[in-house]
Amino acid sequence: NAGVTQTPKFQVLKTGQSMTLQCAQDMNHEYMSWYRQDPGMGLRLIHYSVGAGITDQGEVPNGYNVSRSTTEDFPLRLLSAAPSQTSVYFCASSYSGQGIDTQYFGPGTRLTVL
Amino acid sequence: QQPVQSPQAVILREGEDAVINCSSSKALYSVHWYRQKHGEAPVFLMILLKGGEQKGHEKISASFNEKKQQSSLYLTASQLSYSGTYFCGTESGSNYKLTFGKGTLLTVNP
Numbered sequence: 001n002a003g004v005t006q007t008p009k010f011q012v013l014k015t016g017q018s019m020t021l022q023c024a025q026d027m028n029h030e031y032m033s034w035y036r037q038d039p040g041m042g043l044r045l046i047h048y049s050v051g052a053g054i055t056d057q058g059e060v061p062n063g064y065n066v067s068r069s070t071t072e073d074f075p076l077r078l079l080s081a082a083p084s085q086t087s088v089y090f091c092a093s094s095y096s097g098q099g100i101d102t103q104y105f106g107p108g109t110r111l112t113v114l
Numbered sequence: 115q116q117p118v119q120s121p122q123a124v125i126l127r128e129g130e131d132a133v134i135n136c137s138s139s140k141a142l143y144s145v146h147w148y149r150q151k152h153g154e155a156p157v158f159l160m161i162l163l164k165g166g167e168q169k170g171h172e173k174i175s176a177s178f179n180e181k182k183q184q185s186s187l188y189l190t191a192s193q194l195s196y197s198g199t200y201f202c203g204t205e206s207g208s209n210y211k212l213t214f215g216k217g218t219l220l221t222v223n224p
Contacts (some may be wrong), residue, residue, distance in 0.1 A: 031210065034210070035214075040214060040216060041215040042116065042201055042215055042216045042217050043156065043201065043203070043214040044211060044214070045211055045213070048210060048211065050210055056210070058210070058211055059213065089203075090155060090156070096210065098208050099143055099144055099163075099205055099208040099209075099210065100144070100146070100205055100210055100212055101148070101161070102158045102161065102169070103148075103156075103158060103212070104158070105155035105156050105157070106155060107155055108155055
């Protein structure tokens with residue numbers, strides 16, 4: 001099993017550009033989530049999904065869109081990149097029952113917006 | 115609201131023990147603990163559920179005081195490999211939203 005994969009590993013954008021961060025998992029997990037990590041801030045939840053076709057907002061959703069058309073994939077779209085979106089982005093997946101189970105994190109995407 | 119972790123940083127010698135605390139102002143359904151090494155992804159350590167159920171690594175122990183909305187992670191006989199940043203994440207009411215604290219940096223020296 002590859003686990004949780006993310007592409008790209010690094011990306012540099014100019015202000016106003018759009019892009020999609022890819023996330024895929026091969027563990028048949030219902031729950032998937034996106035976090036951003038900034039120095040001294042911990043991990044902050046952007047969006048999450050409890051299954052194909054179901055998504056919801058997390059703590060810091062502004063400027064980001066998600067969709068979940070399959071169980072395996074959960075892409076994160078930056079609509080119009082801003083310097084404040086410079087961060088490390090982690091995707092995670094887990095089984096879900098009553099609440100979140102063990103989350104498996106991808107290796108991360110380091111994004112810089114100039 | 116973000117849970118509060120203490121201490122912010124701790125330095126140990128190999129073999130020493132440490133306790134990391136996590137406190138929330140909200141009633142909690144579960145507390146999750148993760149460790150992250152520099153430049154790497156967070157790795158799961160423990161889940162503690164309301165009602166007493168626990169799930170995690172055998173060599174890691176933790177407690178969850180539901181009434182006080184507090185959890186503690188106990189690291190005993192520390193090894194060099196324990197070094198990293200420890201995060202607690204809290205879930206209120208089984209709402210599928212995990213809110214992480216700012217982390218505790220643990221350094222274990224020989």
